[in-house]
Amino acid sequence: MKKKVITLALTFSLLFSSTALAAPAPDLIGTSAIAVDLTTKEIIYAKNIDEKRQPASITKLMTGLLLAENKKPEDNLTYPEGAKKEPDYSYGLNVHPVQAGETFSGSDAMDILLLYSGNDIAYMIADNVGGSVENFSKLMNEKAKSLNMTNTNFVTPNGLDDNTNDHYTSAYDLTLLGEAVYKNPWVKETIAKKTSEVQSSNGPIAVIENRNKLLGINGNVGGKTGYTTKSGRCLFTIYERNGRTIATVVLNSEYNFPADTKVFEDMEKLVEYSFSAEKQVFLEKEKELKSITLKYKAIPFIGPTRTIKVPVSLHKDITLYNTELAPELNYAIEDISPWKLSADKPVGKVEVKVRNYSESYELFPNISKWQIIKDNALYYLLALLVIITIISSIVIIRIKFKRKKRRRRSLFK
Incomplete structure (x- = not known):
């Protein structure tokens, strides 16, 4: 699967403030x-x-x-x-x-x-x-x-x-x-x-x-x-x-x-x-780490193209030793359909690197495909009304057509 790799060097020194237990x-x-x-x-x-x-x-x-x-x-x-x-x-x-x-x-x-x-x-x-x-x-x-x-x-x-x-x-x-x-x-x-x-x-x-x-x-x-x-x-x-x-x-x-x-x-x-x-928590699990922007069609294969911001987080803490060195974060985000979003399905990884040490952690979305449905509820309601209107119009036309057809038959009897 094609991946988009984003490399960021981030300093999180405040997250490494010493505690009484350290x-x-x-x-x-x-x-x-x-x-x-x-x-x-x-x-x-x-x-x-x-x-x-x-x-x-x-x-x-x-x-x-x-x-x-x-x-x-x-x-x-x-x-x-x-x-x-x-x-x-x-x-x-x-x-x-x-x-x-x-x-x-x-x-x-x-x-x-x-x-x-x-x-x-x-x-x-x-x-x-x-x-x-x-x-x-x-x-x-x-x-x-x-x-x-x-x-x-x-x-x-x-x-x-x-x-x-x-x-x-x-x-x-x-x-x-x-x-x-x-x-x-x-x-x-x-x-x-x-x-x-x-x-x-x-x-x-x-x-x-x-x-x-x-x-x-x-x-x-x-x-x-x-x-x-x-x-x-x-x-x-x-x-x-x-x-x-x-x-x-x-x-x-x-x-x-x-x-x-x-x-x-x-x-x-x-x-x-x-x-x-002992290692200290560098990035906490379940907290938003970053957000990714995904494109989708409100109605699969048809309809207008829309975007959604997807917050991602970790399912476990990232812990590191407290030193003067700034860890580097390297993100690898997969090309994934928003319609397949699930809280238990990873959408990529983040690599934490400090010199020759590195370890990768899976990233999970904080929203699911139901968020798309929620965001587009009004659109879907309007679309449903349009569909109902169209279907109703077709039914009415067919009824009128049948009535008109019966009248013609009665005239020729």
Whole structure:
């Protein structure tokens, strides 16, 4: 059936006014933050999610994803001369000296990258996968584009941004990257490790620890930390709890060195809110949502063409999480005869869309075909009188004709 599609972007912020029963949104230090249900794609919490921010070492999630897509855990990666020039935290500077030409297995490189956050290892991966850091940054941005990370540009494989202002992303974009990371078995397994034993080809075994202090607590199954002077303290995490999987990001939080607790406190507040938050009614059932105009003939197939405005509504509430984002409504209205209107027969659908989340609901008319009859009662009455008049005239004419015919017969008898 042919459909007319109407797209409207509507802001219904007043319908999302908080109630006494609603859990208050967390008060975070981080200036950008987000929580997304990875199964339903619903954004549960949003704070400046599209503002461009420096991601610091969260960048290494992209570097690790490209390593997983281009190398195998048993492949050897060669440590280049340029990697030795990378600052703290670097494996060769802070764990054990490494000489150019030594190798690391892909598995150990991934562990050092994502657990220890080794800046030199990120450089090594870029050189081995892309041929150079410059070429690898192109691969990073191509991958970002394929993930629809529209507010992202990567310059370095480790997130160091002292020499550039062009290395940035957004909280929302990082959830898109995080979803890809969660789907990649190698990267997902790596960020879930608390410790790992690693070594270079000529070095001793070293034990490294995951810098994600929340790992294993209250459902935290992985994450990545980050910090530079420009970025502030940053954290990406994934939580699994009660059958749900939620990705969370906090950017530009406080780095209270040496305790380093603030960003983790931010994250705990965000996570607890995200798992306890309840949806609120966005559009109520049985209330008029919009009206559609239909054409019809007062008498089917004949008679004048008339129009009728048909209010449509929902048979169930539409509920959404209360965020700063304006939902988009996309209407698809069917071509339907007004004579077939019924309160229980849908006349189309409305799609509610918030970024990657969407759900469709059936629309039902608030009037039936009897409204047409009611609206045209006078017309039908007049039409009936005309018909009665015509029929009466025909009957009278026939009676007169028969009488006249009988008279003629009587004259000739």
